[in-house]
Amino acid sequence: MSKIAPSTLRIGRRYRPNRLASDYDTLVIGSGIGGLTTAALLSDLGKKVCVLEQHYTAGGYTHSYERNGYEWDVGVHYIGDVGAQTTTRRMFDYLSQGQLRWSPMDSEYDRYYIGDKVFNARAGKQEFRDNLVLQFPDEVVAIDRYMTLLAKTGKAMAAFGMSRALSNWQYVLMWPYLRLKMPRLLFRNTYDVLSELTDNKELIAVICGQWGDMGLPPKRSTFMVHAMIARHYLHGGFYPVGGAWRIADTIIPKIQASGGEVFTYACVEEISVSGGKVSGVTMKDGHHIACDRVVSAAGISNTFQKLLPATTAEQCGYRDDLQGIEPSYAHLGVYIGLKETAQDLGLPRTNFWIYPDSDYDSAVERFIEDENAAFPVVYISFPSAKDPDYNNRHPGTSTIEIVAPAPYQWFAKWNEEVWGKRGEDYETLKAELGDRLMEYLYDKLPQLRGKVDYFEVSTPVSTNWFGGYQQGELYGLSHTPERMQQRWLRTRTRLPGLWLTGQDVLTCGVTGAMMAGMLTTSSIVGAFKMAPLMKRIFSSSARKTLPAAS
Template sequence: MKRTGTRFRPRLARDDYDVIVIGSGIGGLTAAALLSKLGKRVCVLEQHYTAGGYTHSYEREGYEWDVGVHYIGEVHKPWSVIRRVFDVISDGKIEWAPMDAHYDRIVIGDKTYDYVAGREAFKAEIKRHFPDEAAAIDRYVDLLSEVSARVPRFFAGQAMPRALGMLYARLRRMWLPAYFFQSTREVLEGLTSNQELIGVLTAQWGDYGLPPAKAAFVMHAMVAKHYITGGNYPVGGATKISEHIIPLIEAAGGHVFTYAGVDKILVENGRAVGVRMHKDGVEIRAPQIVSCAGLVPTYTRLLDSQVASEHGLLAPLKQVELSAATLCLYAGFKGSAAELGLPKTNYWVYPGHDHDRNIDRFMSGQSGDMPLIYISFPSAKDPAWDAQYPHKATVEIVAPTQPQWFAQWKGSTWGKRGAEYEAFKAQLTEQLLDTLYRHHPQLREALDFCELATPLSTEWFQWNEQGEIYGIDHTVQRFDQHWIHSQTPIKGLYLTGADTVTAGVGGALMAGVLTATRMLGWRGYQVGGLLKNWKSAPGGDARSEVAGAEG
């Protein structure tokens, strides 16, 4: 098994931590690393056997797969904010490899469309399919840049004191364009009446879990802009992300513990003062607590119900919904990616261009066609793969599903759910493999191993409510919930991760930045100093030069 972090033992824990972070997703690790760089002793507690959240990898039968890092945009640009954050929290040690120029291939029925890296190349390719829609395509790409330029203002309240941040969120409609508060379908139908084009332009909806009529356009635009100059993959696989972040936390006197499930956040006299562990009820204390476990699990499971109710945390949860649950098939094949002819391109396969209708028919049981099947080829994307796993290749297939299909096994132990469960998984596995073989028939005879993860697997390993992979849904209403903030009403308790900003590695990463900034109070400017003053040293080495970060 791929593992990062140190297995928890009470005797290893210190009694003088400045901060405890619950959960080692990229938001939690980012906040922990930034605070560590600014002199804090941070303890990160992860209930899984390995750190990293959705950025971890796992091994089985001589293969390795990522579980969430299928591709990341903008890190190939050294000046981009996301690249700077990654460089600062890893001391520049995370390397990135570019995918194919056509990073996403959209398959709708019997038609294929490519997303090609670069604004002009992207537009040219889409115009090739829709020559009469050139003006709409140009305006669409311009809108992506406009949203991207204003996103810092949209989320700025997360770094402010809670009361001020909530007021800021209420007032931002006054200085942000209307499209920040509309659905993706509303905005795109303002550009074109061509429904097929809308279906093509919104084909990455699986990256945030909602089809056009339900998704907030700001969420869609951030994802589309994030990838429009191309996709990248971490050299050595997703596990390299946590491998290079954890040493920074440890160097500052902190720890990243695995097998470290938290039972409750301890609150005394209205202030969070520590955590009680699942195992043996051991208590660890610190003046600041950060939860990267998700908004709903934090308020409903980590906090005592009376405490949560007294601080008004439960009633507002009715205003948000949990995001999509998925199936994920991890498959291993005999032969290298080159030998098998595998691309560095993701495939997005749809039964038709109307994503909203596809979802509605699937969820209502009117259609057995999966509304989306996403196929990724991680071993082809990683230039370091062949040296570690010669003559082997991996594929991952992801598709939305319905949690209620698995209700009869809810609460059961992973790996011990019985023959009926395994038979149901086998049926779903065949459906996913059939789609893969339609596009890469050469893989049929090369299959060596496959394993299907269901929403129950996600619940078991990621400690969420019903297998949701993106926290709370990214609807227009979600982004209008002013009470969602990195600072909670409980003194000393903070949130980070996707639920405070957006889904995806980039969104959770920036949530870590904003949470760390808020926790530092008036010294929050020091986080900006870390990012602003990062420089790559001659010869490819990296160093962090921080102006005025002490004191």
């Protein structure tokens, strides 16, 4: 395998007003996968696009960072659906011009520790089903009915995606079709749907073992998003060879090839409006960039609460619309470095999900009420074990990441403080929480005690600082049934010249945000110009998958 060049992991070009061109067709706010996909596809259609990213590196939640000789990802642990020539895989191949390669995880890609029991999710539709049957032999009928529901939801997702890209009149025209294709089931809560299949609480818990992938336990989440995630990983998990930062690194050249650029340290202060339509953006340094098309990939709350002038947001009705949505939970991250390789330490290519018991919703409630209660979920991931290139870049070392929920309110008082200078109280709280989370790791892998060289903890205010969020949102908007039924959450806005993309338009996840980028591009250029592009995407072939996991 060819070696990936060591990098400082700072990708994109540093913003300076004198580096800007004067004739951009489109400005994109935010360089997450949603923004980059829109920018790259528009660039492919000959548009000159300028992406403005407030962070020091491009990629949004797909960026990676280095410290003390280690490298960690912040928002990518596994991607599904890239082991064959699926739409997802073809999109990644196309955007990265075949440069992004994928490494499969173990066939048991997720492991659920529920109380004192252990269950695994196994790659492959039939294998997944058979494995569930093996663990719950009396529940064959319920399991098969569940698999049928997953298939049904998969077909409906295309209609849901389409509904997010339509104009108002198209929406009205298409409504009978959309209603037919999107059964009520999609918008019901996950627990209600599953409890009609079985009253076996443990089976429901195993089926919902990935609830952390959307940040809502089964009694609060939408069945559609549950099913979308379950389907996404049905054929196993994959990791980007070279680390998550390779996603942005391999997409940016497409934007530059059309004369566009991805600027970092480029914080947009306001979306400018003149004569009832968009006229560009004003940067934090006061510089104005004129352009009559702006795509906001910075999230719905940022767009309508921070970036758009308050009077415009009010006049367009978005202030009222915001009442129907809420932010997703915030999270803690623990980034761990060890001075031995993943192989030497026996680290798996399997994600661990650790739950106190099978009643996930009650565990969340207990934790919100009492900070000393058990974490309702602790997720542990082993990035260096999943990346066959890691030891080329960081020889003799390995990394582990832990993610767990934490209310934003615990940290809100430090939000205005500068990163690294939040004081002793903050550091003490971080250290306490970090130590608690490390015990979850040692409990499952006791051989690691005494082997950890370095670890650091991130909090919801770190998410705000680095990711430009307002309440440490793990996944943008919360994926409640109410949110998924908000018809105004679409690629088009009521303000001429302003478009939306990213995880808030469709769903969270790298693939969800990437698909939103495709929908936004399609809305902007129209079906006629999009059709040849789609043809090109679907004729690109998946060539670079590593051999299947044993």
